[in-house]
Amino acid sequence: MRTTSMDHAALIAELLSRTLAEAPFSLTRTPDSLVKALAVPKDPKMGDHAFPCFVLAKDLKKAPPAIAQELVVALTDSIEESPALTSVEAAGPYLNFRVDAASQAADLIPSILCGDFTARRPSTETRVMIEYSQPNTHKAFHVGHTRNVSLGDSLVRICEWAGHDVVAANYIGDEGAHIARCLWFYRNFFDGELPTENRGEFLGGLYSRATELLDFKTLTACPHLGVVTARVDSIVKHPSHDGWAVVEVHDGTSAHQVVCGGKGYAVGDIVGYATVGSHVGGRLVGHADKDGVASEGMIVSEKEISLSDDAEQIQVFAAATDLGLEIAELMRTDALAAGTSVLATMKERSDGVAEILKAIESGDPEITAQWMETRDWSLRDFDEIYRWLDARFDHVFYESEVGEEGKDIVLEFLDKGVLERSDGAVGARLEAHGLPFFLLLRSNGTGLYSTKDIALAKRKFEEFKIDRSVYVVDVRQSLHFQQVFKTLELMGYEKAKDCFHLAYGFVLLPEGEMSSRTGNVILFSQLQSSLVNKIRADFVDSQDWPDEEKAAAARAIAIATIKYGMLKQDNVKNIVFDLTEWTNQQGNTGPYLMYQYTRTRSIRRKLEEMKLLDGVDSVVRDWSLLSLDQEQAVQKIIADFPSIVQRAADEYQPKLLCNYLYDLAKTLSRMYKPSNVKDASTPELRFTRLDLFEAAGTVMRSGLELLGIHTIERM
RNA sequence: GCGCUCGUAGCUCAGUGGAUAGAGUACCGGACUUCGAAUCCGUGGGUCGCAGGUUCGAAUCCUGCCGAGCGCGCCA
Known part of the structure; x- marks a missing residue:
């Protein structure tokens, strides 16, 4: 027992x-x-x-x-x-x-040494799907993505330990606008040679360069269409609203009446005027009724055209400026040759991308072939990454396989009256449940990310017969998943209540947020090589080991470094990835835990070397000899292992296991000096202590395995 | 404007209803003829964002405020 x-x-x-x-x-x-x-x-x-x-x-x-x-x-x-x-x-x-410590040890330590204590719990007959990683093809895989993989993979292991029937799932973004952008750049601008390896990462580079070309902000300080210069002809106070003015503006072809809340302009000034139909600050500009006064278009503040953070101050242009000019043209940067129109260039570029997107959707043979070939480059990169990180997937979903199904489901539930039309689009009205409208179909009938999530969930429920569904996705999508789950519930899926969005925070760099535009990003291949190089230099190169063991050790420690660093902090909090700190051999790091484990392994090696192992299988242990405070502390901690892992599984929190293992490592290292094994006065004491060390080592190894970290025998 | 999340030592973080709030790091001091000093031990460092409330008891639960981050219909 x-x-x-x-x-x-x-x-x-x-x-x-x-x-x-x-x-x-x-x-x-x-x-x-x-x-x-x-x-x-x-x-x-x-x-x-x-x-x-x-x-x-x-x-x-x-x-x-x-x-x-x-x-x-x-x-x-x-x-x-x-x-x-x-x-x-x-x-x-x-x-x-x-x-009673001795009676506890008599049960506990043999149970650990035979493997029962740390083994998987009996089956709960509960099928849990854990969806994680979800990379986009044609985009770069970077440090940030490894947080997701570390979390997901560890949860798979922990939930499995707890007795659940776990399905590890991936959901790959292999269709959509980002692919069109990437291919557009590849076909029109790339003229170098294809790399022989890491082609997925290469595609990611093309994608960021495409994004840059398509970024309106690089061409003009005012990245808005339809915002033009106009002259203020008159200003009168709004009849009922203090601080508002009713303004008459002229854009060179016609006059408009507009209600304005800003300041810093006068009659005769040239201001920025957003025409009806333009988009400013993410909103469509149109006709409005402002407290009883009709208002057409809007006069833009500095903030609204991205010139400053001042949302009150109205931008005023030089008196000589012509009327009706697009401000996007007026405020152009020198990124574009003089004489070339900003708006025409943007239109040409986005038309180019749209054309490719259309060709993909209509199944154009040439583009489709190229799409499939490049998609494969990315998928092959992902496979290599997962193999290196030792992350497991039992099933892979692709966005491209659920798009059509999603649209069908949405139309079906539109017919049933669960979903509604709004402005030509289809969505779920969730206001009664405290959530905003959830768009599921564009007004042109095409699907969105959300559409596919509905179909994906249905598949998980019906084809995989899952009892619980965990989505490991970053915290920015919290609202999205609340909407998805609520919509599924309204559609009548009972399992909607057993869906759980496991939100996690970002990975930042010491220099700040990652951004491929400023180059402040660490791609996976860079992460891998800098990690392995640093670990070789710090821990491995000086060893007198066979090359094979050196390589294996470097990889194992590298993985311990990155995974432990990603897992030890609270899921929802942001993490700063700092290579120097994470590879620190002291402190709460992966290498430290690995080191403490190897120390438990070196004890038996030493005894063997000193020929002190005679009788190790026959001498009867006397557990009451483990009387030191340090020994008691270790014994107490290792006894807690199952309840800690169980809690980590119930709460989806690998960090609980991290904290526990760090505590164990710390307590264990305090035991080495006082509880010396090789100098023990009798064989009874020697082997009793040896068993305690080995039991602690077994718990450490089992715990690290559940974090996805494999131990090594020496380092 | 609305919503979600976070706020604990100089810095990075544990602790989410129980006894005197803990680690790491940085600073300073100590311990090696080592079962691995890649370690261990010690000193200093706190209005737990602020203010109320619930409770025998609050860093932890509730309310309000302040500060930071993220999100809010045709992106994913």
């Missing part, structure tokens, strides 16, 4: 429950509720489990310290009869219990 600290807590709760039921207490408290109340004493010297008596004060109408005193007396007999517990003491309002 395996004994864990959870069992001790249950035992104590059981005793308490029975004692409280009798006189003089006569209180009903279920063992379950008492387990929850149990705490850990502040100082291990005080005991192993604590019961705060405050919770009984009201019902017993007594002061907590008095209750503690009475309970000690009442509990003494049953504690004496119980071999697992040695004592109970009152300490103020607390009741402190001590477990």
